[in-house]
Structure formats: structure tokens, C-alpha cells
Amino acid sequence: MIFFYSGCGNSRHVAECLAEAENEKLVFIPQALREGNLHFELSEGECVGFVFPIYSWRPPQLVLDFIGKLQLEGVTPYVYMVATYGDDSGLADRVLAQALEASGLRLDAAYGVTMPNTYVNMAFMNVDSPEVEKRKLEQAKVRLERIAEAVKERRKTVDVNRGAMPGLKTNGIGKGFVKWVSDKKYLATDACVGCGICAKVCPLQNIVIEGGKPRWNGNCNHCEACYHYCPQNAVQYGKVTRGKGQYHFAR
Numbered sequence: 001m002i003f004f005y006s007g008c009g010n011s012r013h014v015a016e017c018l019a020e021a022e023n024e025k026l027v028f029i030p031q032a033l034r035e036g037n038l039h040f041e042l043s044e045g046e047c048v049g050f051v052f053p054i055y056s057w058r059p060p061q062l063v064l065d066f067i068g069k070l071q072l073e074g075v076t077p078y079v080y081m082v083a084t085y086g087d088d089s090g091l092a093d094r095v096l097a098q099a100l101e102a103s104g105l106r107l108d109a110a111y112g113v114t115m116p117n118t119y120v121n122m123a124f125m126n127v128d129s130p131e132v133e134k135r136k137l138e139q140a141k142v143r144l145e146r147i148a149e150a151v152k153e154r155r156k157t158v159d160v161n162r163g164a165m166p167g168l169k170t171n172g173i174g175k176g177f178v179k180w181v182s183d184k185k186y187l188a189t190d191a192c193v194g195c196g197i198c199a200k201v202c203p204l205q206n207i208v209i210e211g212g213k214p215r216w217n218g219n220c221n222h223c224e225a226c227y228h229y230c231p232q233n234a235v236q237y238g239k240v241t242r243g244k245g246q247y248h249f250a251r
Helices: 010-022 029-035 061-069 092-102 130-152 166-180 197-201 225-229
Strands: 002-004 026-028 039-041 048-053 071-073 079-085 109-114 186-188 207-210 213-216 235-237
Touching: 002 010, 002 029, 010 026, 010 048, 010 079, 010 130, 026 029, 029 061, 048 061, 061 092, 079 092, 092 109, 092 166, 109 130, 186 213, 197 207, 197 225, 225 235
Parallel strands: 002 026, 002 048, 039 071, 048 079, 079 109
Antiparallel strands: 186 235, 207 213
């Protein structure tokens, strides 16, 4: 069974590839939380995977909240995580391991997959160039094949790129990010045609269309789906995202 969260599609792609390779069931975490679907029975030999993007060198808070409510019945499973990131993960695997331990589970393996950048809500951040995007996707394909094999063999390992100063990033900047995140600066420019795509792709169902324009409702974790999927590039985060590129995983 694979529990996953994704905004712009990178982690969804990873989860789908692993599910196909292992013939595992997929559970979308935001939907499970909305529906109160938090109790799962495991079959003999079944493993449990958590797939998610790195948000400021930490697992998304939504994933941690889900783990705190998750109820698993059956044999003690092999538990692994696969994180997607543009550059590095910090100590996200340790944060997830602590959350799992509090819920009576143990993290047996942690893997990382480098994917195209999606976070653009800071002045110095932008999407990758087409060349870098293509290279990352090509390398990710090979990487996923290796991870699928490792999971099949139930390897116990930590295989992520933590990067430089991971403790400072995760425990300093990352914790600050969780408190700082807000949708107050999101807006739709005059280029908006009211198509409603931003509302449809928001994994938290945080956007409604009123008077032909999107309205954000305060339940946002900066996944950036509304920005990247907008066909008119009309969704902006204040002035910070003006002129920046867009990316979402194309199935």
C-alpha cells in the first residue's frame, strides 16, 4: 500500500510508478483525510510506502498529520518513504521516522528522487531550464527502477541527498516555513478567464471560483499547483512570481 501526496504531479508520478511495479494500492492522503478514511488492513507480506514532495526540507505537514491519525492492522510491515525534491531533502527522513515511531511504526528505508523544481514563491527561486528539466526526468526514470527493485528486496537503507547543513535547513528554516505559509498573497491577474482549473487541481480543495475569479480560503501549504497549472499564467503570488516559469508533471 502506498500513501502519497502531490501538488504538481512529481510525487504522484513516482507513486504511480512504484505502485505499478509492486502491484500496490494507491491512497491519496488529502482525500483520505477529507473522507475520514484512516483505517487500513494489511495483507501478509504487504509493505507500506509514503511518497511525498519535500517542503522546505521537511515532509509536508499534511503527511505528518495523516501519519498521526493512521490506523494499520495486520502484520508489522516493511515501511519506506520516497521523497521528491529539486535539490536535497535535509533531514526530512528523520522527521518522518519520528512521526512514524510516535504511531508505532518504524521507517525501514528512505529514498529520494530528484525532480524538476516547482517552488517559486521566493525571489531567488524559479523553475529549471528546459535542459535541466529534461535531464532530471531522464535520470528519475532510471532512479525509480532502482528504488522499485530495492523495495521489492525489502532493503533497509537511507538513500537520500541531505545536502549541506541539513540540520539547519530542516530544524531551522523548515520549521519557520510551516508557520510562515499562507495563501494571503495569492491572486488572479486580469489574464484570468475563470476556467476553474486552479480549483480543480488544488489537492486541499482550498480554492473556489466566485464572480469568475479564484478565491483562496486559508488552507494552503504552497504546493504551487494553482500557479503551475494555470493555462493563462494568471495565478500569481504577489509580485514574487511575476515573469517566472511554470512546470507540472505531464502524464
